[in-house]
Amino acid sequence: MQKLTYRCALVALTALGMGGGALMAQTAPQTAARPAATTPAPSPTPATPATPPRETVTGDLGAQARTSIVITGFATPDAVATPAGNTSALGIQIADVISADLERSGLYAPLGPGGLRLVPMGEVTAPQFDSWRPTGAESLVQGFVRADAAGNLTVGCYLYDMALGSELARNGFVVQPRDWRRAAHRCADAIYSRLSGEAPFFDSRIAYIAETGPKDARIKRLAIMDSDGANHRFITTGQSLAITPRYSPDYRYIAYVSYLGDRVRVYVYDVEAASQRAVYESSNPTFAPRWSPDGRFLLFSMSVAGNTDIYRIPIEGGTPRRLTDNPGIDVGGSFSPDGTRIVFESDRSGGQQIYVMNADGSSQQRISFGGGRYATPEWSPRGDLIAFTRISGNFRIGVMTPSGGGERLLTDDWQDEAPTWAPNGRLIQFFRTTQGRNGRSQIFQVDLTGVNLRRIPTPVDGSDPAWGPILP
């Protein structure tokens, strides 16, 4: 059973030298390559890394609008076998993951590590800027991977400015070998944050629903994966319909709806213990679970004699508190990041619209007034925007401010539904359904410009993506 309690410690690279001899100089970029062990391995080809299929890019910034970054294969002081493979191969794979992450952000045009020369260990901290100038790149990423006696990997990650010829950032991560991709994601996050000024998001996971089978008997399974689709795992067997998962803020639990026993109920699944419990015992259906930002409460929707309202319950159980009291359908809900307010949808005006209220249910106020219907509001982790599904002909993903202003639609397809925010509030995933008897659902990602739209690869079809926060 894979655990979510990764060990991924941030260490100061300046302290690393104590371990296995001076791997790098902290201040003198001119430090020469260590003698002997720097001969590049004759074959730089990694042992066929199991890379997931590439995303389908359907909309993109022009290459000229993206910042070009050279990413070299990470060096290793000693080619050592680890449970995750040889460190020399890992160095290339880590650079591959960083390159794919930065590319997927939509902001960067990575070059390498494929097709680039291998950088010896000593050059990691003493970059040969002149040798990369012909690429025209603005930034350079180099790094190393080293296995220690305790069986951990240390991954060092360096970002350089080509024009200035200077270091912009350095980070080091100590991980268990099986978590090597996390070290790569954290390195990509450090680069992305330093260059864009935005908060990180690559080192995060996604819960979603894997779909197979015909439209009238679809099998829907709870599944989880990394933000890039790797480390995919099915959680439920598909015997009962599973829908609408949400990761708890600490990734320990997933709240979702299961049709187990031909009932509609919210369950909280314990990822490590692989066990689950119904969050509230009732003969009424409970659905649409949502976590409070502190993970102590769940919102859920419950239908009583056909009327659906939103309730809040402590995660350990107890008596739910009813937050809406209206003959219309009040459903869903999403907390503001500070936990003081909730955005939700209601058809009390005659059709689905978006409302905000205080976390205790007071001061309910409509904020969407455009044509058509508005559904599935999700408050950005940054607090500045609310993402939604707008239904007016097509189903489209859009954003507006929490007071209902500045509406922008980001997609335009037959049926795009249910946005979920990246941890940094700059990208949105959702699912796109196609028409007809063979209609299918797949997970897509779009940035706030609406320009960078791409499909996130999953082993089978997917829906209901729910992006978790940056991993603890």
Added chain:
Amino acid sequence: MRTTAKAMLMAFTILAVSGCAGRRAPAELPPVADSGYDANANTGGVANAVVPGSQADFVRSVSSDVIYFDTDRYNIDDIDRAALTSQAEWLRRYPNVRATVEGHADERGTREYNIALGERRANAARNFLISLGVDGARLNVISYGKERPVALGSDESAWAQNRRAVTVTVQ
């Protein structure tokens, strides 16, 4: 009153048999294979012998085990009343049989809203059955939202067939 209801039931049985399912009902009905309910699946005995009180008997006896709704609506109209009246008659005849009313929505709605909408529809049907004297304790409700369409196309005709409440006996 009873005679009127019987007459209506007769009339609608004829309508159903002739394939004219009524004003709001879908223009095209899905092929039998797609219906999800095989009338022959639950005869409980010899082939072609329908056991009284069985699901097959229910489907055969009522004017319709399905009622249909307009987009986002859940009101019970005259055609629905006739179908539910025939269902209630059958259910009163077999007081030991329980039933589940399934609420469904078409695919042109968001997932969670559609579950709430299916709840409304199934409860509307259930409430009408109760008003006709069926003990509410015998009637379960479940909403499938848009998860279990009966017609697979993405057009008005398919959506009209999927906006439905289906009464299924629990055997």
